[in-house]
Amino acid sequence: xxxxxxxxxxxxxxxxxxxxxxxxxxMQSLQSGFMSMLSPFLRTGSAVQENxxxxxxxxxTLDELEVENRKLTGENRELRAANSLLNELEAENSRLRMAxxxxxxxxxxxxxxRIISRDASTWWNTVRINRGFExxxxxxxxxxxxxxxxxxxxxxxKNEAIVVLITDETCRIGAKIESTRxxxxxxxxRVQENSAEGLLQMNFLSKxxxxxxxxxxxxxxxxxxxxxxxxxxxxxxxxxxxALDGQxxxxxxxxxxxxxxxxxxxxxx
Amino acid sequence: xxxxxxxxxxxxxxxxxxxxxxxxxxxxxxFHGAHVLLVPLVFCYAAMVLPFPAxxxxxxxxxxxxxxxxxxxxxxKVEIPIGFSIVYFVIFGCFANGFQPAIKSRNVTxxxxxxxxxxxxxxxxxxxxxxxQRGGFIWEPSVSWRILAPGVMATLIAPLFYWxxxxxxxxxxxxxxxxxxIKR
Numbered sequence: 001x002x003x004x005x006x007x008x009x010x011x012x013x014x015x016x017x018x019x020x021x022x023x024x025x026x027m028q029s030l031q032s033g034f035m036s037m038l039s040p041f042l043r044t045g046s047a048v049q050e051n052x053x054x055x056x057x058x059x060x061t062l063d064e065l066e067v068e069n070r071k072l073t074g075e076n077r078e079l080r081a082a083n084s085l086l087n088e089l090e091a092e093n094s095r096l097r098m099a100x101x102x103x104x105x106x107x108x109x110x111x112x113x114r115i116i117s118r119d120a121s122t123w124w125n126t127v128r129i130n131r132g133f134e135x136x137x138x139x140x141x142x143x144x145x146x147x148x149x150x151x152x153x154x155x156x157x158k159n160e161a162i163v164v165l166i167t168d169e170t171c172r173i174g175a176k177i178e179s180t181r182x183x184x185x186x187x188x189x190r191v192q193e194n195s196a197e198g199l200l201q202m203n204f205l206s207k208x209x210x211x212x213x214x215x216x217x218x219x220x221x222x223x224x225x226x227x228x229x230x231x232x233x234x235x236x237x238x239x240x241x242x243a244l245d246g247q248x249x250x251x252x253x254x255x256x257x258x259x260x261x262x263x264x265x266x267x268x269x
Numbered sequence: 270x271x272x273x274x275x276x277x278x279x280x281x282x283x284x285x286x287x288x289x290x291x292x293x294x295x296x297x298x299x300f301h302g303a304h305v306l307l308v309p310l311v312f313c314y315a316a317m318v319l320p321f322p323a324x325x326x327x328x329x330x331x332x333x334x335x336x337x338x339x340x341x342x343x344x345x346k347v348e349i350p351i352g353f354s355i356v357y358f359v360i361f362g363c364f365a366n367g368f369q370p371a372i373k374s375r376n377v378t379x380x381x382x383x384x385x386x387x388x389x390x391x392x393x394x395x396x397x398x399x400x401x402q403r404g405g406f407i408w409e410p411s412v413s414w415r416i417l418a419p420g421v422m423a424t425l426i427a428p429l430f431y432w433x434x435x436x437x438x439x440x441x442x443x444x445x446x447x448x449x450x451i452k453r
Contacts, residue, residue: 004322005321005322008321008322008325009325009359009363012325012328012329012355012359013355013356013359015329015355016329016332016352016353016355016356016359017352017356018352019333019336019350019351019352019355020350020351020352020353021350022351024342024345024346024347025345027340027342027347027350027351028340028342030337030351031337031340031342034334034337034338038285038288038289038338041285041289042289042292042293117292117293119295119296119302119304120292120339121304121339121341122302122303122304122306122392122395122415122419123395123396123399123415124339124341124348126341140344152343154341154342154343155340155342164341164343168343169403170341170343170344170346170348170403171343172344190399190403190407191407191409191411191412191415
């Protein structure tokens, strides 16, 4: 290797080391720009993959469609009735709050989103959704379905966002166990056999806590945290007593492999 | 100089295409969720056919795009910073570049072996970097599968990739692959 080549290697390595020292925010901005550029190509690929995969599912008979339509129409009527009742209750609630001069509880707006890509990397459990900062999505916002918590947003580009799933070890959530006073930190496992059926671990519980399988686990809503209180995370599968504390193994409420439509909590209504 | 630029442009397109393809390929459930990785394979080929300075540019480009694609930042904490893959591809590229005479003489074995080794080594180093960040060493059978299976897949894909590119030579105006005469 001649001197020029050695100098070139040193120069490239120096630039690489320089990049590794830039702030996480700047790295996220770079990634966001890159995602925006690559987004049309990745979306086309995802759409092709989805179309190929759903060919069998789409072939339904007319009878099946009629049954489904009847069921959905009934469900729609039921939901409309429930909704009008809830609207009345909300109005009544607001009136009473005003009468009592009670501080209004913060409520959130749900932004519907669709998962466009999943399991893209080997070591991290992430998905990409089709909503970005143009839709009001920001980093560290909770993502959920009607069944429970899915994860939270990390890097957000113009029309897309990366969501780190609750089954990832880096996604830490303050959680509490229903009908107990037990609170702990929920994380995923470093290597999930299958992120869909991946279990969660809840650490820092009391050693002598009375926790039994089937108890529901919800977000605790710690101060300055990403998650508001009360979102369902999953159910306790097993409780282990360790030398210093207790650990609960939790089964997620949402089937993360099958989830297609999610909601992003994008702030106060 | 013109030829090198064409090669680098072709590499850029190849790497982006590899990213799109590997992003859309689902993980292999039978192999404990291992992924098919194409980018190290594409880079390995480029490193074996490009001249040394161009190989360095290719390593920088591939590493930079790879880092941006899989950058994982949660709560302001970076798992593997930008620059990690650049360093890896520079070192791997320096090694692969030494096998240039083999590929010139149409000996495909070093390319096939290096593609597999390069892919698995990349994943192993990523795993070690994550372990260093998070603490606590965990090694399960699925870790071995996720590191070794992509390497084996790359080894299987490499001859097909080489064969395809060899037959695409005539469509590339002035690519480095012209170094190898193809008699038809």
